[in-house]
Amino acid sequence: MKRRILAVVLIFMTVFVTSCSIRSKEDYYNDTNSEPSDGDSVTIEIECSQILENLDSLEKGLEEYIPEDGIILKETEFFIEENESVYSVLKRAARKNHIQLEVQGSEENALGSVYVEGINYLYEFSCGPQSGWRYAVNGEYGGVGCDSYKLSNGDKIEWVYTCELEDFGQ
């Protein structure tokens, strides 16, 4: 009986492990072959300058991860495929520039869309109870999740770390 249970567990584990793709850090960051190299393009910028004004409420130990000018990724151009989303460009940008990124998948939360928890070790609630990441396209904060916003040629994406949610929707 015990042996049978062990066998079932082992089979499940092998199936689980083989269905995952396990890669080393280098392999992950060097895998940028599937990037489109021409066509429509957008620009993306990641910045957290609001934290510089609210350093008091920043969690201990995170000071060193904030660039002096607050810009984690300066405006960079990316070629896009048709119907590519803001999230997909963010993911590519993070991978290309070795920026840490953690998201909550669309199946993991009640929003039904991807939610960006942290970029460059700066997470939601890291700088006060109303802090977190949000994005604007062409200066306008989108009302949809970042994986549903479809980009078009010449769009300008900004990922902004906000410390107070009050200005939401501006």
Add this chain to the structure above:
Amino acid sequence: MRTFSRFHPFVMLIFFVGVIGVSMFSMNPVVSLMSFIGGLLFRIMLGEHEKLKRELIFYAVLGALVTLTNPIFSHNGETVLFFVNDTPITAESFAYGGAAALMLISALVWFGCFSRVMTSDRIIYLFSGIAPSLGLVLSSALKFVPSMLKKYREIHLVQKTLMNEGESKKSGFYTSVRSFSALVTWAIEHSADASSSMSCRGYSIKGRTSFSLFKFTGKDFLLLIYCLFSFAFMFIVIGRKGAAFLFYPRLVFPSESTGYMIFSGMWIITVMLPVLFELKGELKWKLSN
């Protein structure tokens, strides 16, 4: 022998609440490790080694599980070990899981000591003044689980003898189910019996006193003062995050401030206190023979 349990129940309660509280809220693996060692030594001195062995195996499995599951849910951390489906698995999240596991295990070990030292008469004595029914519920709840396990073993043994030799595994399963059903019946009946019997003896009457031999001596007073002082200090240090490890995005040890140094020294003494008292008692016993 049992020197530590000679202290007044109130002092012991304060001691255990403090030790378990500091172990649980410090979030510092060094503190948890010291707490685990102190608790384990005390637990060894309290006997029941067979049971302790089984408990330790359980703790090891639990600890491994907590350590290994944390990286599944937390991907923060600078030291990326590898990527699984484009999600980083980091050394820091393993460290955090390990620290949480250690904290959990140390609290469990201390709870094991607590339930052996704080017998039901002590709990009833402690709560009879302020909340008699709470004390009763606590002491019967603490008694309930071990007595139920004992009863289950009895019932199961009898049920197994009723089973014919060579019967299939399926009927073995039915035996377990039958035993469990009998156990539930027994438990309900037993608790109803016990409660009516106790109310006949006047447990629910206000002002009922119970006989006890607990005396508050000078030694108790000294230990109480030490406990109150040291736990107050330690909780202040914890409240100001003076002892906290930072796990994300990179492990940062607490700065070696004077407060943290005093905290560590106090903590070692505190978790070793029961063992020291037991050792002293043992020594006295050996010398007197």
